[in-house]
Amino acid sequence: MLQQTTIAAVRDYYTAWMKRFPTINSLAQASEQEVLRQWEGLGYYSRARNIHKSAQVLDAAGTELPKDYKELLKLPGIGPYTAAAISSIAFGLPHPVIDGNIKRILCRIFLWPKWNKERETQASACLDKWIKPGPAGDFNEAMMELGQKICTKSSPQCGQCPFNSLCLAHKENRQNEIPEATSSRQIIKKTCLIICVHHNHILMTEKKQGLLKGLWVFPALQGHELSPVLEWLKKHDADFKGPLVLKIQNHLYTKYKDQLLPLVFRLESTISLNEEKGCWIPLDKIGDFPMASVYRKIVGELEKCLEKKNTRFICLP
DNA sequence: AATACGGGGCC
DNA sequence: GGCCCAGTATT
Structure with a gap:
């Protein structure tokens, strides 16, 4: 639900969803129409069809949700972010997540104008090192929350940021221009x-x-x-x-x-x-x-x- | 590497 | 009215 969707928009849907589909089996047994009805208003409806499909795959195999990153990645609707989030937050495995918040944070720290495949590799190596000392899930949630509350898109609160001493964007006072704004017309x-x-x-x-x-x-x-x-x-x-x-x-x-x-x-x-x-x-x-x-x-x-x-x-x- | 894919909240 | 959000699948 949280893929490209704010926590505020998700919260009530999550509560209702877990009440209606408390188990993988209950979700697997439901009709796609009812699943979509529960999702109605959240948008990106392929997410609903995909989680339904994933539930059916697991239910048919008689297995629980996998803990392993690569196994999670095989399920429909679960990409790199979600696989890392589940394996680290739900199961405590040391896998860093890279979401929109963390991309913005790293762009500023290293003064990267924009994100690309190269940055993906560099970021993974960097986060792998940073994540090692402690609980991966806590680290990942903390990083995302840092982006959400402090290293925000506009007017970031650099004074309250634990990275401000090593952040190149802050050093050059360019935190407002990094990362580059993208624009597309309507x-x-x-x-x-x-x-x-x-x-x-x-x-x-x-x-x-x-x-x-x-x-x-x-x-x-x-x-x-x-x-x-x-x-x-x-x-x-x-x-x-x-x-x-x-x-x-x-x-x-x-x-x-x-x-x-x-x-x-x-x-x-x-x-x-x-x-x-x-x-x-x-x-x-x-x-x-x-x-x-x-x-x-x-x-x-x-x-x-x-x-x-x-x-x-x-x-x- | 681009593009398709929703909707609500915020300024 | 424009921009953004705990991304993924497809082209």
Whole structure:
């Protein structure tokens, strides 16, 4: 859960997760849909699918979580950081972790402008030496916390840092320029969401690949033009009223800003989707279906809208 | 070596 | 509105 996610965001999810999946077996037995439902809102959903898969691998083998770094590394979703964190913090083995905090700390100590493969090797050798005297897990947690609390990205508190006497960045008073800032500009996307309503059911599909894989989404078309949407409805023989245009919701992820325009259509009868395999979901069951936060929000907006007696669906000529 | 992959919190 | 976060898998 903590991969690229703040402790504050994780804490409540972790508590609920451990209550629902207290053992490897209980996680292995659960459906992927329920696993994703528990993860909903945390993002990076491949993490949920991977930990589920790992639980199933261990459960099938009848083994516990391995203590060994290289064995941990074989499990899906466990990379160098997580393998080192588990083997050191959970099992006390002398393996240094290298996370974003520690990369920043070492860049400053050695005045490295940026991180690369070469630095990875140098850092491992260095940390191996530093970690030797005491408990590896404590050292690793202390280093990460140093980065989180003292050697912060912006305005680091060098006066309180135990490394300040040997830190080259601090020596040259360049702690604010190290490591180099990276910048990438935002890419705007525009998407129409086709929200078909029939009585108390809405039409959604389970995403089979790419972004939000395994989660439920509305049929969507690129762009904000209405005509392709009407074309789509015609192709699926929809007898509809609408659209009812809901407020645009921005779906922000990594470098993208996807402006989602929800278009609601009232259908006289159900339609079936060709390749995507749509599912008409009763609104009182919608909570069981995992979906991204922005889609959950749009469902909420839709429900508010449908509750109003005077909601009018435009009839297009 | 780059890029895909979420979402919430902070300034 | 832009940036960041106890990274990993894929290209």
